[in-house]
Each structure stands twice: as structure tokens, then as C-alpha cells.
Amino acid sequence: MQYADLRSKSILCLGMGWFPQSPGGLNRYVYELIQSLTSQHNLVEYCGISIPKTSSVTGLQLTNLAAGDRSLPQRLWSVHQQFAQRQFVRPDAINLHFALYSLPILRQLPADVPVTFTFHGPWALESQQEGASQMAINLKHWIESRVFRRCDHFIVLSKAFGKILHEEYAIPWERIHIIPGGVDTHHFQANLTRQQARAKLGWSSDRFIVFTPRRLVHRMGLDKLLTAVAEVRQSYPDIWLAIAGKGPLKDDLERQVSELDLKHHVQLLGFVPDADLPIAYQAADLTIMPSQSLEGFGLVLVESLACGTPAVCTPIGGMPDVIGNLSPQLITADREASTIAQTLKAILAAEVPLPTREACRDYARQHFEWAAIAPQVRQVLLAEHQPHFTKKS
Incomplete structure (x- = not known):
């Protein structure tokens, strides 16, 4: 051309x-x-x-x-x-x-x-x-x-x-x-250490943090993610889930957090401004997309990788195409809560290795710039x- x-x-x-x-x-x-x-x-x-x-x-x-x-x-x-x-x-x-x-x-x-x-x-x-x-x-x-x-x-x-x-x-x-x-790799970049990012957001410096920015609607699978976290925390009590986003399920999710006694393990952040999203990605150990249906691509996954943070997804829509060539073990076997929990526990037990910060960033730039x-x-x-x-x- x-x-x-x-x-x-x-x-x-x-x-x-x-x-x-x-x-x-x-x-x-x-x-x-x-x-x-x-x-x-x-x-x-x-x-x-x-x-x-x-x-x-x-x-x-x-x-x-x-x-x-x-x-x-x-x-x-x-x-x-x-x-x-x-x-x-x-x-x-x-x-x-x-x-x-x-x-x-x-x-x-x-x-x-x-x-x-x-x-x-x-x-x-x-x-x-x-x-x-x-x-x-x-x-x-x-x-x-x-x-x-x-x-x-x-x-x-x-x-x-x-x-x-x-x-x-x-x-x-x-x-x-x-x-x-x-993905805009100038906006979504790895310019902070994890601890620097956590300090900016006021997040804990010593917990395993999972981040998910999602619309609070049924097909996003957040109810199943909460159930999975409730199972994981039995073995790994330091896990902490941060959910960013707004939507009609806010009250239902808050009720589920209370019923599962997850108030010390989950926080619904509400709307997170675009300027803060790269900080949140960098502050997390892991990003997750527990989508249940109609996920055509999974832009969140690419944004997270561009920030140097590995990402887990369910085997829905186009998401496996994003993650598969980097780390197929980070694609859950199915979309059920128990399987999501199993994958998270395997990561926490170091049975599933996470790609390095550099590997995530390089992969995003190579495939999605x-x-x-x-x-x-x-x-x-x-x-x-x-x-x-x-x-x-």
C-alpha cells in the first residue's frame, strides 16, 4: 500500500x-x-x-x-x-x-x-x-x-x-x-510497579488481588465469580476481588457478597474512570473475565496484558483466541463457578504458571497494537x- x-x-x-x-x-x-x-x-x-x-x-x-x-x-x-x-x-x-x-x-x-x-x-x-x-x-x-x-x-x-x-x-x-x-499501548502501559499502583488506589499491599471491569449484567458471569471466590477463600483467605463497573445487578451482587460473607474479600468499586483503569490493571495480580455468553472479543483481556497483568477467561466467544497463544491454561475448562474456582486455586498453588509482566506486554503489542x-x-x-x-x- x-x-x-x-x-x-x-x-x-x-x-x-x-x-x-x-x-x-x-x-x-x-x-x-x-x-x-x-x-x-x-x-x-x-x-x-x-x-x-x-x-x-x-x-x-x-x-x-x-x-x-x-x-x-x-x-x-x-x-x-x-x-x-x-x-x-x-x-x-x-x-x-x-x-x-x-x-x-x-x-x-x-x-x-x-x-x-x-x-x-x-x-x-x-x-x-x-x-x-x-x-x-x-x-x-x-x-x-x-x-x-x-x-x-x-x-x-x-x-x-x-x-x-x-x-x-x-x-x-x-x-x-x-x-x-x-489496544492503545500508550494508555494501557506497564509504567508502575504493582506496589506503586496499589498505593495510588489504596489497595492492600500483601493480598492476591483479582480485578474485573464489567457491566453488571447477567451474561458477564459475576454471580458465578463471587461463588468461585467464596470457594477459593476457604483455602486462600488472602484473595481479594475488585469489581469495577455499573449496571442493574448492583443490588443483587451486593446481596450475594453479604450472603456469602465476602465483605472482606470483594469490593464493588462502581464506575472507574478511564484514567484509573491502567493503574487498576497494574495493581492486580490477575484480571478475570467470567463471561457466560456473547463475548465477541474480550477487550479487557488485551488491556490487561498491555499493562503487564495476566488474564483468565472462560471459553466463551472470541476470548480463547486472545489468550490461547499466550497461556492456554488460563482459559477455564467451562463457565461454571466450580471450574473458575479450580483455575484460581491452581494459579494460587503455582500449579499454573502466570506469564511474566514482560511476556504479557510484548504479546499485546505484537498481536493487538x-x-x-x-x-x-x-x-x-x-x-x-x-x-x-x-x-x-
Whole structure:
């Protein structure tokens, strides 16, 4: 790929919010992707909800489509209107990241510009697992399917999500491209000793600390992790679990901590600012992702490794692809609490060796650095326009 070609391309991205004001895996991914694309001499226009009017990043233009505090119908109408009024350069490629906000602009997309959808997860299936009504599930699936029919190519972060895209939405495999997520290794770095990081956070200097930043929802598996910690502490009373994040299960998890008598072994930290996340990763002996379903990649694992801290995961979705080549023993045999406990006890007993700080950091940089990931994404975005497919009934 020639340098002059890199300078000549304009890419339009449509996402959700603006990171870090609006936290979350999708927003972080899009934010870091567009930063990487502009650093590699592309012109990027980012359209989203409640985003700033201007950016200090050279080559990045921002278009705010709606205010996030408006009702959903008002938001969608605003997206339609504001997108029609945008006055930036005609793009060479379009990259959509969220079906809901993509729907109102479908008819406005140039017919001869390739459209790529980055599939961060099955919106309808996730809602189903969180107990949404059947009507809401059906509507979300219809929105996703309608948007997908307009797209030429699809990017997934793992083969597991490629399989969902193919089986649940009938997307042909030849239009699905597997490109892992990237990590900002300048932000997530190993610049503190474990004791320095713990001192900054006020964490104990002499306990075995396990860290997990998670949305407090059912599919994240936090209830099973608490059950596992209750078992582990019988043999290893120095274990301490720090859970970062917000969500609807907060009260249930606090109740479970009390019922299992874990108040000296578990702390729910609430929301942890992005600036403090690298410190928390470095303060921990281990990061864990006990996900039960629909974990397409596991960005937390990569962030932890970039900070020099090894990570354990359940064998769900794309997570084994992240950890497997570094230390397959850190993938639990299944997703049950007893198995998670067994893995933690094996680590504490030194039966399962943990990768060194340097090995974790080097692995993250070698496989997930944005400098290598962003050009792969760009290549797919600029791939030739395809005739739109029709989903089989």
C-alpha cells in the first residue's frame, strides 16, 4: 500500500457516543480506530450522538447527529436530518458501528460507496438474554437485518461473532472479515510497579488481588465469580476481588457478597474512570473475565496484558483466541463457578504458571497494537463495492 494512497482516502464512521465521556467497549473501539486511521494519513469524519463540535486531531472532523438526552424518536429524526445537512467531503468508504443510528441514514448513503458494518455484538440476542420483551427483541432483529442488507462488507472481532453473523443474520462468509480489536499501548502501559499502583488506589499491599471491569449484567458471569471466590477463600483467605463497573445487578451482587460473607474479600468499586483503569490493571495480580455468553472479543483481556497483568477467561466467544497463544491454561475448562474456582486455586498453588509482566506486554503489542490493526480495517473499508445481498427467508 503506497503512502500517497493513504493520504488520499476519506472515511466516514458512524457510531454511538464519544469516548471517554460515554464509556463502553464499542465507543472505545471506534474512538481508538479513528485516531489510528487519522494518524496514518486518512481523513475521517465521525458522526455520533452527543459528540463535540470540533476535534484537535488533525484529519478528524466531527458531526453531532443528536443530543443523547432526547427521546428515542426525537434522536432518530435528528440523526436523519443532521446527516442530510452535513457538508463534509464525499467519502471513499463508510463504516457503520451501531444498527439503530444507521437505520435513519440508509437512504442517504451514496449508492456507489462501499459500506462496511463492524459487528460488535448481536443487539437482539443480547436483549433477549437480559429479559427484554419478545416485541423488543423482534424489532431490534428487524433493525439489524434491515441495516445489514445495505452493507457490502462486515468486520467481526472474532470467528465466534462471525459465526453468529452468518447463522443468525444469513450474512455470507465471503463478506465477513475477522480482524481483532486493538489496544492503545500508550494508555494501557506497564509504567508502575504493582506496589506503586496499589498505593495510588489504596489497595492492600500483601493480598492476591483479582480485578474485573464489567457491566453488571447477567451474561458477564459475576454471580458465578463471587461463588468461585467464596470457594477459593476457604483455602486462600488472602484473595481479594475488585469489581469495577455499573449496571442493574448492583443490588443483587451486593446481596450475594453479604450472603456469602465476602465483605472482606470483594469490593464493588462502581464506575472507574478511564484514567484509573491502567493503574487498576497494574495493581492486580490477575484480571478475570467470567463471561457466560456473547463475548465477541474480550477487550479487557488485551488491556490487561498491555499493562503487564495476566488474564483468565472462560471459553466463551472470541476470548480463547486472545489468550490461547499466550497461556492456554488460563482459559477455564467451562463457565461454571466450580471450574473458575479450580483455575484460581491452581494459579494460587503455582500449579499454573502466570506469564511474566514482560511476556504479557510484548504479546499485546505484537498481536493487538492499533498500528497493525487499523490498516487491516482500512483495507476492508476500501474494498470494492458489492451488489447488495437478499437475506434468505
